[in-house]
Amino acid sequence: MKALMLDEPKDIKVVEIPIEKIKSSDEILIKVKAAGICGSDISIYNGTSPVATYPRILGHEVVGVVEEIGSTVTKFKFGDHVIVKQTESCGECYACKHGRDNVCIDLKVRGVNIDGGYREYVTVPETSAYVIPKDLDFKTAVLIEPFTIAFQACSRGRLEADDILLVYGAGALGSSVIQVAKSFGATIITVDIEDEKLKKAKELGASYAINGKEQDVKEEIKKITNGYGPTICIDTVCNPKSVEFLIDVVGNAGRVVLMGFDMNESHIPQFKITAREIDVIGSRLQHEKFEKVIDLFADKSIDPKDAISHVFHFEDISKAMEVVESRKFRKIILTFNEE
Ligand SMILES: [Zn+2]
Ligand SMILES: [Zn+2]
Structure with a gap:
C-alpha cells in the first residue's frame, strides 16, 4: 500500500509500505478516504514543531470506512464510516485516570510522534474511532476533528x-x-x-x-x-x-x-x-468531544462546507504543498482510495 512519508522537514514523498493488518483483537482496519492538512502538519513539514519526530507519516484528521474488525470489537461493523481520534494515551497516569487523557504523561499524537493517517489503510484500537453519519461526505467529515x-x-x-x-x-x-x-x-x-x-x-x-x-x-x-x-x-x-x-x-x-x-x-x-x-x-487537543461534534454536524448546527478551499489526491502532495507555500488557502483535503 502507499503512504506519504516525511523523511525530514520539507522532504515528503509517496512510498510503498507493507499492507496494514490488524495486530490485536480490539483493533479495526480503516480504508482511509480523506485526511486534512492542518496548521500543525504544516509546522511538522516545515520542521518548526517542538514535539514532532522524523521520519513520520503525517495526518491526524482522518476519515474512512471500516474494512475489517478484530475478534473482540463491539463498537463497529464492516462498512461503517468513521473518524479517527488524534491521540493514544497510557490509561494509567494521573491525567488519564482523571478524564484528561489528552494530556497523558506519555501522550502519543498521530502524525506527530506516532504515524498518522496519510496512507491508504490504518489500524486503530476501537476506542480510538467514532462512527460518522453515512450521508456526511468524507471531505466535510474531516473537519469534525478541528471542531473537537x-x-x-x-x-x-x-x-x-x-x-x-x-x-x-x-x-x-x-x-x-x-x-x-x-x-x-x-x-x-x-x-x-x-x-x-x-x-x-x-x-x-x-x-x-x-x-x-x-x-x-x-x-x-x-x-x-x-x-x-x-x-x-x-x-x-x-x-x-x-x-x-x-x-x-x-x-x-x-x-x-x-x-x-x-x-x-x-x-x-x-x-x-x-x-x-x-x-x-x-486547552489542548480534546477529551471525549468527537461524539458531541459529530452530533452538531449531523443536525447541521455546524455546516462548514465552504471551509474547504482545495482538494488533492494524496499522490499529488507536491501540488498541495505548493498551495501551502502560497499561504492562500483555507482547508486543504487529501483524498485516498477514491472509487
Ligand atoms: Zn489539526
Ligand atoms: Zn496517561
Whole structure:
C-alpha cells in the first residue's frame, strides 16, 4: 500500500509500505478516504514543531470506512464510516485516570510522534474511532476533528448560555470556536484585524465584531458588556500580547482559555488574576468531544462546507504543498482510495 512519508522537514514523498493488518483483537482496519492538512502538519513539514519526530507519516484528521474488525470489537461493523481520534494515551497516569487523557504523561499524537493517517489503510484500537453519519461526505467529515479542538476550549472555559464570550482572532480556529459557542447559546464578541474575517464571523454567529486595527478594542468591549468585561475569553491569536490583553479585559470571575504553543513570555502582575478571581486555563487537543461534534454536524448546527478551499489526491502532495507555500488557502483535503 502507499503512504506519504516525511523523511525530514520539507522532504515528503509517496512510498510503498507493507499492507496494514490488524495486530490485536480490539483493533479495526480503516480504508482511509480523506485526511486534512492542518496548521500543525504544516509546522511538522516545515520542521518548526517542538514535539514532532522524523521520519513520520503525517495526518491526524482522518476519515474512512471500516474494512475489517478484530475478534473482540463491539463498537463497529464492516462498512461503517468513521473518524479517527488524534491521540493514544497510557490509561494509567494521573491525567488519564482523571478524564484528561489528552494530556497523558506519555501522550502519543498521530502524525506527530506516532504515524498518522496519510496512507491508504490504518489500524486503530476501537476506542480510538467514532462512527460518522453515512450521508456526511468524507471531505466535510474531516473537519469534525478541528471542531473537537474548538469544543474542548469552550468546555474548558465552562461556557454556558449566559456567558459573554470574547473569541480573540477570527481565523480558522476562531471561526470554529464561534460556531461551537453558538450551539451553547452564548453571546459572542470577536476581534480580528481583517474585515473579511469579521464579516464571516458575524455570519457564523458572532453578535459583535471589532476591528483591532481601526477601533479601540478595550473601549468597544466595555461598551458591549456595560463595563463588566467578557465572562470568558478564548485566545486563538496565541502570542504573549494576546494573553496579557485578555487577562486585562476579562470580567470578574471570568475565564481566559489559552490554546497556543508560543514559548515567549507574557508579563502579568498576579493582582490582575487574584483581584477578580480569574481562571487562566490551558486547552489542548480534546477529551471525549468527537461524539458531541459529530452530533452538531449531523443536525447541521455546524455546516462548514465552504471551509474547504482545495482538494488533492494524496499522490499529488507536491501540488498541495505548493498551495501551502502560497499561504492562500483555507482547508486543504487529501483524498485516498477514491472509487
Ligand atoms: Zn489539526
Ligand atoms: Zn496517561
